[in-house]
Amino acid sequence: MRLKPQSFAFTLLLGALSALPSISIDMGLPGIPALEGEFTDAVGRGALTLSLFLAGFALAPSVCGPISDRYGRRPTVIVGLIMFAAAAGLCALAPSFGVLLVLRLLQGMAAGACVTMPMAVVRDVFEGFQARTRIAHITTVLGISPLVAPALGSWVMSFASWRIIYATQASLALVILVAVVLGFSETLPEERRRPLHPRQLLGTYRMVLGNRSFINYTLVYAFSFAGMFAYVSTSSAVIMGSFGLSAHVFSLIFACCSFGVMLGSIVSGYFSRRNVHSHRILNISQLAQLLAVVAAFLLCFFNLETAPTLMPLIFLTIFSYGVGAPNSTHEALQPLPHAAGAASGLMRCIQMVLGSLSSALVAAFAPLGHPALTMSIVMVAMMALSGVFYLAQLRLEQKEPAPARA
Structure with a gap:
């Protein structure tokens, strides 16, 4: 059953997409000491798992935004969530610290692709004060994640290893993926889609930055x-x-x-x-x-x-x-x-x-x-x-x- 853009469930879904970075960062903080204890080359360098995630997160939106303008919001979100879940799941199985850092970079890129979409979706569907109200509602949902994520990470660490934190992140992404597949309809009409040719892409960025x-x-x-x-x-x-x-x-x-x-x-x-x-x-x-x-x-x-x-x-x-x-x-x-x-x-x-x-x-x-x-x-x-x-x-x-x- 497709969610109506005016519904609370639709706002909750967009808020969940926006919360992926907070879940990925704040939830992992309690597991850093245990991670450093397992990998000898990670001692004192556990914070790199955050830095690499942020690096990927910063890079992805500038690429995935235009992709969504060409192919639509829904497929971009679906691919991003699949990548996020796969990267987080593989983080739970990482055999070395170096592999973990690479996977965190990919996880950050996937999160960046997903987080770009909620604001674009709101711009597709709403105008004026309705758009501002919807963004405020999404921000409200987003505000819950910094409250919950560290506590969830600490709870996981009370009975399991740091690897289960990443497995939990993968599970949460899969839940959101199911919700997107079942309830999210495309919001960008065909007539408003833009070609993805390099020259056209540069022109789009020139127009936006101008x-x-x-x-x-x-x-x-x-x-x-x-x-x-x-x-x-x-x-x-x-x-x-x-x-x-x-x-x-x-x-x-x-x-x-x-x-x-x-x-x-x-x-x-x-x-x-x-x-x-x-x-x-x-x-x-x-x-x-x-x-x-x-x-x-x-x-x-x-x-x-x-x-x-x-x-x-x-x-x-x-x-x-x-x-x-x-x-x-x-x-x-x-x-x-x-x-x-x-x-x-x-x-x-x-x-x-x-x-x-x-x-x-x-x-x-x-x-x-x-x-x-x-x-x-x-x-x-x-x-x-x-x-x-x-x-x-x-x-x-x-x-x-x-x-x-x-």
Whole structure:
């Protein structure tokens, strides 16, 4: 039975596709020490299983987006899920650390192919405030995965080996695959499909990258994500290292902050259903994020940071990201319905590149020995750049008024 795009089940399916990277990363964290213990050449290098996954994830969307514009969303998702399940299953059987890294790269590419599709599907089916509402709902579903995935990985490790974590990932992908095969209908009509010739592909990317609204809103979204990712990559060093809290308390704080994305997307969906313009929502979310990270920086600069003072500001930053992200995503894709797959793929690629850059900056300054201050500096820089591109877009729209839309 095919799912109706307006149904909750359809939104849940798109959210599950979007959650594949979180499942692949967060769920595997508890198994890294055991993995390093099994492979002698993996000692101290277990984090490479995350790095290789992210590398594959960053590369795939820019290729798979145009493929979906040519052959459709459904076959692209099906092939991506098959590859993801196969790669994860083989990770569970990996005979060496080197083979595991190659398989993680392939798993990341498959996840990138799948994650590109939900935004393109929304752009195929919905317009205006309905599209923004649907993206907010998907983000709400996506917000659940960082809460559940680490706990699921810890639960698996309590009675099995790290290999079962990857077997579980493969099983989850197969469940989603069955749901796609049985319930997901193609959303891209034949008349809107684009040829996949190299010259045509270059022309598509030239057109997408030449759209200033797409670039500005994508960078608003991606730099906001990068600011949030600076916290994610430093959270254990700050909460467990600087504040001296236990791993259990860390997991609770991390879950509460992750809940901010889901709560923010719920608020965004509430305003979108009431046809509040995206500019009004972004004005508030951008200002709230910037004020929160500046306040966090001042606390850290004057050595006043504690868990009770710093973490509420982090929560506000993440919550504001959840409010703004569905709107900046919708506005980026709005002018490109004929190339939604390529545009969505490029957006995901830029998002991951800037997220990786944010993480690398935090790591580069780690030897200074003040992880909270380093984190806050990177967060301020990323949010300031997000604000710069948002102001640039507002100025562009004042010069070239866009057609009225919800």
